[in-house]
Amino acid sequence: MKQKLMTAMAAAVMAASPAMAELVIPDLSYRTGAYAASGIPFSDGYQDYFTLLNERDGGIGGEPVRLVECETGYNTEKGVECYEATKGEGTLVYQPLSTGITYQLIPKVTADEIPLHSMGYGRTSAANGKVFKWVFNYPGTYWDAASIMVKHALDVEGSLEGKTIALVYHNSAYGKEPIRTLEKLSEKHGFELSLLAVDHPGQEQKSQWLQIRRERPDYVFMWGWGVMNQVAIQEASNIRFPMENFIGVWWSGAEPDVLPAGDSAHGYKSVNFTGTGTDYPIFDDIQKFVVDADKAAGDGTSLGQVQYNRGMFAAMLAAEAIKTAQEMHGVSEIDRAMMRDGMENLEITDAKLEALGLPGFAPTFEVTCENHSGPGKALVQQWDANEKSWNAITDFMVADRELIMPLVMEDSMAYAEENDIELRCE
Amino acid sequence: MFYREAGDFKTSYVDDSQTFPIKFDRYRYYAVLVVGFAIIPFIINDYWVNAIFLPFLIYAIAAIGLNILTGYCGQVSLGTGGFMAVGAYACYKLMTAFPDVSIILHVILSGAITAAVGVLFGLPSLRIKGFYLAVATLAAQFFLVWLFNRVPWFYNYSASGQISAPERSVLGVSVTGAETVPWAAYLFCLVFTVICALVARNLTRGMVGRKWMAIRDMDIAAEIIGVDPLRAKLSAFAVSSFFVGISGALFFAVYLGAVEVGEAFGITKSFLVLFMVIIGGLGSIFGSFAGAAFLVILPVFLKVALADSAAVSDTSLVLSWLFFGVMCITGALALLRGVLRLAGSEIWAGMGPFLFGLTIVFFFLSAFCAGGLGWPTDLVAHFQLMIVGALIVAFLVAEPHGLAQLWRVSKEKLRLWPFPH
Numbered sequence: 001m002k003q004k005l006m007t008a009m010a011a012a013v014m015a016a017s018p019a020m021a022e023l024v025i026p027d028l029s030y031r032t033g034a035y036a037a038s039g040i041p042f043s044d045g046y047q048d049y050f051t052l053l054n055e056r057d058g059g060i061g062g063e064p065v066r067l068v069e070c071e072t073g074y075n076t077e078k079g080v081e082c083y084e085a086t087k088g089e090g091t092l093v094y095q096p097l098s099t100g101i102t103y104q105l106i107p108k109v110t111a112d113e114i115p116l117h118s119m120g121y122g123r124t125s126a127a128n129g130k131v132f133k134w135v136f137n138y139p140g141t142y143w144d145a146a147s148i149m150v151k152h153a154l155d156v157e158g159s160l161e162g163k164t165i166a167l168v169y170h171n172s173a174y175g176k177e178p179i180r181t182l183e184k185l186s187e188k189h190g191f192e193l194s195l196l197a198v199d200h201p202g203q204e205q206k207s208q209w210l211q212i213r214r215e216r217p218d219y220v221f222m223w224g225w226g227v228m229n230q231v232a233i234q235e236a237s238n239i240r241f242p243m244e245n246f247i248g249v250w251w252s253g254a255e256p257d258v259l260p261a262g263d264s265a266h267g268y269k270s271v272n273f274t275g276t277g278t279d280y281p282i283f284d285d286i287q288k289f290v291v292d293a294d295k296a297a298g299d300g301t302s303l304g305q306v307q308y309n310r311g312m313f314a315a316m317l318a319a320e321a322i323k324t325a326q327e328m329h330g331v332s333e334i335d336r337a338m339m340r341d342g343m344e345n346l347e348i349t350d351a352k353l354e355a356l357g358l359p360g361f362a363p364t365f366e367v368t369c370e371n372h373s374g375p376g377k378a379l380v381q382q383w384d385a386n387e388k389s390w391n392a393i394t395d396f397m398v399a400d401r402e403l404i405m406p407l408v409m410e411d412s413m414a415y416a417e418e419n420d421i422e423l424r425c426e
Numbered sequence: 427m428f429y430r431e432a433g434d435f436k437t438s439y440v441d442d443s444q445t446f447p448i449k450f451d452r453y454r455y456y457a458v459l460v461v462g463f464a465i466i467p468f469i470i471n472d473y474w475v476n477a478i479f480l481p482f483l484i485y486a487i488a489a490i491g492l493n494i495l496t497g498y499c500g501q502v503s504l505g506t507g508g509f510m511a512v513g514a515y516a517c518y519k520l521m522t523a524f525p526d527v528s529i530i531l532h533v534i535l536s537g538a539i540t541a542a543v544g545v546l547f548g549l550p551s552l553r554i555k556g557f558y559l560a561v562a563t564l565a566a567q568f569f570l571v572w573l574f575n576r577v578p579w580f581y582n583y584s585a586s587g588q589i590s591a592p593e594r595s596v597l598g599v600s601v602t603g604a605e606t607v608p609w610a611a612y613l614f615c616l617v618f619t620v621i622c623a624l625v626a627r628n629l630t631r632g633m634v635g636r637k638w639m640a641i642r643d644m645d646i647a648a649e650i651i652g653v654d655p656l657r658a659k660l661s662a663f664a665v666s667s668f669f670v671g672i673s674g675a676l677f678f679a680v681y682l683g684a685v686e687v688g689e690a691f692g693i694t695k696s697f698l699v700l701f702m703v704i705i706g707g708l709g710s711i712f713g714s715f716a717g718a719a720f721l722v723i724l725p726v727f728l729k730v731a732l733a734d735s736a737a738v739s740d741t742s743l744v745l746s747w748l749f750f751g752v753m754c755i756t757g758a759l760a761l762l763r764g765v766l767r768l769a770g771s772e773i774w775a776g777m778g779p780f781l782f783g784l785t786i787v788f789f790f791l792s793a794f795c796a797g798g799l800g801w802p803t804d805l806v807a808h809f810q811l812m813i814v815g816a817l818i819v820a821f822l823v824a825e826p827h828g829l830a831q832l833w834r835v836s837k838e839k840l841r842l843w844p845f846p847h
Contacts, residue, residue, distance in 0.1 A: 029803065031802075031803065031804030031807065032804055032807040032808060032811075036804075040804075069803050070733075070803060071729075071733070071803035071804060071806065071807045073807060075689070076682060076685070076689060076690065077481070077682070077690075080476055080477075080682065081476070081477040081726065081729075084472050084473040084476045084477050085473060085477065085734075087472075088473065099586075100588075100686060100689055103586065103588050103590065103684045103686075104682060104683065104684050107590070107603065107604030107683060107684075108604055108683075110604055111604035111605055123586070124585075171575055171688055172587070172686050172688055172689060173586035173587055173588045173686050176585065176586050176587045177585065177586055179585070180585045197575070199575075199688055200688045200689060200692065411585060418592060419592070419593070419603075420593075
């Protein structure tokens with residue numbers, strides 16, 4: 001009897017389990033903890049885009065996409081667990097949305113030969129494709145962001161000679177990244193840089209803002225994430241710091257960051273490398289195929305928000321890289337090495353963006369063997385507290401790559417030497 | 427029946443005072459060692475090493491360290507995370523400054539450096555105790571993290587403030603860095619864990635350990651019978667920090683490979699190790715292992731059981747259904763018991779909580795064998811926190827002496843089982 005039952009069960013199971021080829025995309029998200037406010041909309045956007053491709057186009061190049069979500073809580077130990085747990089499933093590309101986890105994964109993915117895309121975060125010097133074969137950080141790096149922020153201040157002020165800029169940063173690898181570039185820039189443009197570290201998770205910033213109140217810097221730049229952003233903007237409004245002189249990096253300029261401060265957040269600026277709002281044709285499709293079909297990862301309210309759009313952009317870049325890889329190799333079922341080729345030959349043009357329903361949504365760029373970071377373009381956006389919307393106030397600006405590339409080279413070469421890496425692309 | 431002293435004769439003092447005087451216990455211990463050294467290395471993969479075994483072994487060392495200080499010597503410490511950071515940064519500085527010296531030596535030296543730092547922060551313990559000492563060690567925690575974040579020399583002036591472990595090998599097999607094969611990292615940590623446990627066990631049952639326990643139980647009485655509190659307390663801080671330092675060094679070099687101090691060695695780490703010691707059992711080496719295993723494996727188990735939806739083998743699915751069936755039966759019985767109780771019946775009195783517990787256990791086993799229930803990951807993350815928290819409270823209420831005491835009681839029971847009269 002027992003034997004019979006087991007056979008019956010086994011048969012039922014075999015009939016139920018699918019056995020088709022698919023593209024496996026992991027989503028190392030964080031929907032809990034101090035960084036959830038930033039992590040949830042990003043992950044929703046990331047997942048919804050792939051859901052849209054599955055529902056509307058039947059996947060990419062005919063291959064359905066399978067998403068594997070794993071909660072990291074922005075914690076490196078859990079991030080490692082997630083990576084090890086998912087990599088056995090043939091995952092194509094990792095996007096951990098955490099600089100700490102990215103640093104953790106760089107040596108691991110290099111050994112395991114899995115592409116890693118840290119879109120606008122992670123290790124800046126991974127821009128050097130000669131050293132970092134498996135790591136990409138297009139369309140821009142932290143150092144580009146720092147340069148663009150200084151550029152914007154220059155455009156407003158005319159000259160920064162004798163001015164002070166305070167950097168309020170998350171006291172971690174993420175927050176410390178821009179310091180070296182800002183120091184170089186301060187030499188070049190003659191402004192004074194003062195550094196104010198905020199410890200994880202960033203709820204306590206009284207002393208830093210007291211210092212800002214005392215020193216009255218002309219500009220405050222911010223490298224914050226999660227709950228730190230909200231607190232900083234609240235504190236800035238408490239000391240009545242002029243919001244138009246307060247500029248955040250692209251991870252410090254989204255709706256959950258400014259909304260708690262209410263009207264006093266009006267005028268706050270941040271850099272961004274994607275468009276905001278839902279005025280793009282693709283959102284009609286997302287509404288129709290994903291949200292209305294009840295397949296959205298979230299509740300559908302974050303559509304058009306900064307982090308949602310950025311998550312969607314990250315997914316779009318991955319999908320375009322998959323398409324490129326499929327064209328290059330002439331197969332629809334690609335593996336990791338092909339995916340890497342696709343990422344290295346990725347080209348985002350206006351025509352492509354138009355065709356995807358995202359006209360003018362992002363800067364155009366091209367990834368090459370040497371350059372894994374694109375050109376480093378971003379715009380500055382400003383928060384309108386009355387309309388509750390982010391408005392772009394500049395066009396896409398190009399970073400001061402002449403100053404940045406030598407720094408990238410220096411840092412990546414040191415890494416290559418430390419780890420005995422042979423240079424590519426020669 | 428299995429676990430008995432009868433017929434187990436000792437003919438020398440050495441035999442009589444060994445760690446495991448009962449034969450069954452001793453063979454079980456040897457069996458564990460054989461499995462650990464000779465079988466597991468051949469069957470583990472990346473996932474098992476990085477998600478389960480490395481954290482378990484490394485946290486076990488940290489828990490042993492804290493147990494010596496808190497469990498044996500009675501000095502409460504909330505600075506474990508900070509001391510682990512000392513071990514990690516010492517190891518990093520040594521690894522980068524002396525690349526030709528063996529990593530084994532570096533790990534031991536990091537332990538020694540941490541011991542020195544530990545003694546320094548242990549000095550207040552000579553004047554204060556209890557909560558006040560806990561606050562003083564909390565200061566160590568915050569100061570050390572601040573120091574490693576603030577002074578660039580500690581992270582070799584790297585732009586990001588991260589420290590990453592360069593590749594180092596033992597006998598030609600790399601144990602740190604990305605090219606490390608799973609078994610090498612596992613064995614490297616296992617050797618350290620076993621040696622640390624042996625040293626700790628023998629220290630705690632020797633004269634040093636008895637001095638610590640005398641201080642713990644009543645420091646004035648200890649002083650009267652001739653225990654020097656200065657030496658006893660500071661030696662406890664030194665030995666404890668030595669182990670914690672070793673665990674910090676392994677945590678950084680072998681397990682994570684790259685850390686930033688605020689994230690990896692923050693106050694939460696101190697609490698985590700303290701929970702391990704409390705759940706495992708204060709004043710017990712076995713308890714340190716049990717506590718570490720409990721808090722490392724439980725979250726992973728819950729995640730796999732609830733969040734994943736993996737394809738599993740047919741046997742596993744059949745098992746899952748079996749567990750599900752048992753769960754239904756125990757659940758029905760628990761319900762029945764509840765109804766009976768409402769009706770005023772006394773049949774099966776006292777079985778209610780037991781049946782209820784069984785139902786939950788079988789639910790998770792069933793979910794685990796089915797490859798997970800595929801629940802939303804954030805829901806599972808919240809559940810994890812709730813379940814772990816509830817279990818800690820339940821433990822503190824039901825068995826304040828932790829898993830080690832449960833183990834002791836069950837051994838006591840096994841001596842007579844199955845003929846209790």
